[in-house]
Amino acid sequence: MGERGIVPRKVKGFRDIDPVTSRLRRRLIEAATEVYRRYGFEHWDTPVLEYADALGKYLPDTDTADEGVYSFRNPEMEPVLDGRGQEVRDDANNVVMTHHVLAMRYDLTAPLARRYAEELWARDDIRSQQPSSPKPPLFRRYQYGPVFRFEAKLDPGRYREFQQLDFDTVGSTDVAVDAEACCVLSDALEATGLGRGTYEVRVNDRKLHKGLFERVGIADETKARDVLRVIDKYDKIGPSGVAAELQGGRIDPGSGAEVPGLGLPSGAASLVIDYVESCLGVEGRENVLARLESRLADTPSGREGLDEMRRIHALLAGLGYGDDRVVFDPSVARGLAYYTGPVFEAVSKLEVREPSGAVRRFGAICGGGRYDGLVERLLGLRVPATGASIGVDRLAELIARTSAAEAEARGPVLVVVMDPSRMADYQRIAAELRAAGIATEVWYGPQPKMKAQMTYADRKRCPVVVIAGGDEFAKDTVSIKDLLRGKELAGEIADRAEWLRRQPSQVEVARAAMVETVRSILAGGNA
């Protein structure tokens, strides 16, 4: 029992990452950032902790405490600031102090907006918004690291801390940037090892939804968001379920629960369903555009959205990104509240088997879009921006579950300690192997028993152990055991006596030949 009954445990929703997963994460991040870098994005990092007000609240899940954000009061007292950044004073002219609320970042986009706005905050020439003012500068950066979300209801396989890997362009209104973002996502996913055809980048435009609401006559934003939430259930509850929930409501046949309706007139509900169904099974960006054109071209927002998607299509086509990589899908919504134009997500089309035995499509691994309003909140100046985020842990899970090659992750060579008084010799053996670039450790455990050391080697996936006792030291040799080959042979030789006699996976070599022998085993040769 620990001190005063402390139980060693992780916080619920958090986890430790083992060496195989750590390595996979590392590899994915390296491959994807190399693609980001090649597109001219540069690595900027921001703190894990920010002022809560500077981040804002944009998470989809607003039912939870603090709207899904881990936040707390700064232990430090600081001045209260007014909107011009000046300290607020009380009637006695004393600076008013407070503990500001801090928040752990819930994504990497809100901190980017803070960083960008902070730099411009000092520039009166930009903030004053005269016709002669310079435009907000172009800024392109990538960033990766952990983000934190307090999701009250935690689905299996979901965590409250997870890694994101973002790239963003701030300062451009041109949807050429959005088209490029689709190329970046596609290139990055392929660089991490996803085969072409196993994933697709799906593009939509929030303005199409806006056009739909203009057409249907929904002006209220909350109502609009409710409608999108109902649309999102189309796959689950079908057209009649959607129709019912848009209008008078329905009884859920599974749970028997009453689902209230949104009270739309039946004509409006039909238009919504027609929009959802218009592109079902339609292949090719051109064809999707044609369907949407006939439905939304006469609404102001729909027109804008269609023009943006046409431009994106033309640029993608010009760069050779066809329907096998980037598709248009008017059902894509993306949860975050800050998107204003094109939105995109990348999904894996591969199927995975659940622990329950059920087989399902793996689903979304990246998301992004245009958020022209996020910086405005902080700067009072509209600054266009667009970007996307790879869910590193989701992608790692996908690769671990669908690619066998990744399993190979060897541990170091282990130098067995037979005689603790010879520690200096064992350390020199290890140093010699390391000098040849071979990861090697000495056994530092408590007892010099062979069995404990072999168990350790096994647990740590060691490919080779080096053994030297009085015998070997006297002859200036070492014994080298090939554990990989040993495992193979263990299946072939059933008789224990024969095994011990032959020791087929162990050789004794001159000390001078040690490095070469180990190297040859690691390269796949036999001992």
Add this chain to the structure above:
Amino acid sequence: MGERGIVPRKVKGFRDIDPVTSRLRRRLIEAATEVYRRYGFEHWDTPVLEYADALGKYLPDTDTADEGVYSFRNPEMEPVLDGRGQEVRDDANNVVMTHHVLAMRYDLTAPLARRYAEELWARDDIRSQQPSSPKPPLFRRYQYGPVFRFEAKLDPGRYREFQQLDFDTVGSTDVAVDAEACCVLSDALEATGLGRGTYEVRVNDRKLHKGLFERVGIADETKARDVLRVIDKYDKIGPSGVAAELQGGRIDPGSGAEVPGLGLPSGAASLVIDYVESCLGVEGRENVLARLESRLADTPSGREGLDEMRRIHALLAGLGYGDDRVVFDPSVARGLAYYTGPVFEAVSKLEVREPSGAVRRFGAICGGGRYDGLVERLLGLRVPATGASIGVDRLAELIARTSAAEAEARGPVLVVVMDPSRMADYQRIAAELRAAGIATEVWYGPQPKMKAQMTYADRKRCPVVVIAGGDEFAKDTVSIKDLLRGKELAGEIADRAEWLRRQPSQVEVARAAMVETVRSILAGGNA
């Protein structure tokens, strides 16, 4: 002005990391982890958030709120657990719930202890501590990432979020591991680019201090810690200042403040000062050991500490790590409260110039030691452990301030946009360069004015810009501007008219020769 007067700003003590520093950090982490990996440490990661009680409180600075740790109540209600991990129930047999306190990790050692203890917690065979019980297993891991400390008084250049890069061995009592740790630190620092002779790893043993206190007759731990704190000021206040603070106190000549004394008898104070001064200017581990031997060999703890240091010395010598890399220094204390045996730190001997103009030694960049009690707190079982941590940000600062080579950090090639209607062509130019492995971006800023684009290229350290207007498209050429060479030449050609006529840093080449021309410029050739 932002929404409701929100000011875009970072939390005090936190900072953004620019691309040059991000790259340097990345390079250091890669070089050092490669060394760690070679010694058989494997990469494990743990969450940023932990239960506060599981981490414990070990920071040196205990004057601050929550003892220097950012902590807050978990938004989630969870059962209260007893010492056996069972849910506590009230009189009505209901599970007692609470909001446990969460803490942002303040180092990577306490989470390692939690992880190790958590795994063993379930193993009754180990926890029961029978003579036949297996010993706690050997575990070697490395980890890196941000840690968080709320230091109330923030010195310039210090931050509340910083990166650590740790390696640890749990499960071994043998100080051979501590000797190895000194080798790992030395190798890792040299791998990041520190020259031999510019740094030293300083080793001490907490047991020597314990021996000193046994000799002087100080049994109280708080008093002992106070004495160490006074010793630590030796460089600043000299022997007479130390003598005064150990005894009756003194008036600080600078501030005039009264510094209370610890009330030691004068004989005890003399012994302490004699210990501190015994090794001043003494070179060579052997000589330091001889001095300490004569003073501490007759105390039980001193004897133990000296034997440990002798063994460390012998193993280091056997591996060829001489006094040029690892020294013994009895003044090394290390602030963290959990160390129990050998402690070590690596310091740079290079001098840096402060903004104030003062020149100082750069100081400590790594620290570590043996902490045999940290896991015990959680498991009720003494588990030996030892490890060390590189302060990544400190090391990055050192390298940035003392090595000119690191400054070279080029941005991408910029494709200038002269005619926005040709966006597809510009994107294709960029794609072609990228396909050749050259980081390239297209200008997506608002106006196609050349000046804004060149300012952007300059700010982003772009080495080359590619220019194509109607002229070039008609001839199937591009113009390529070498900005690096351009900057050099700008010094040589003073006359603006001549500059414009000669355009010495710009060439027009056939579109088919674009990639080769850019590549040659980047490789250092001329355009």
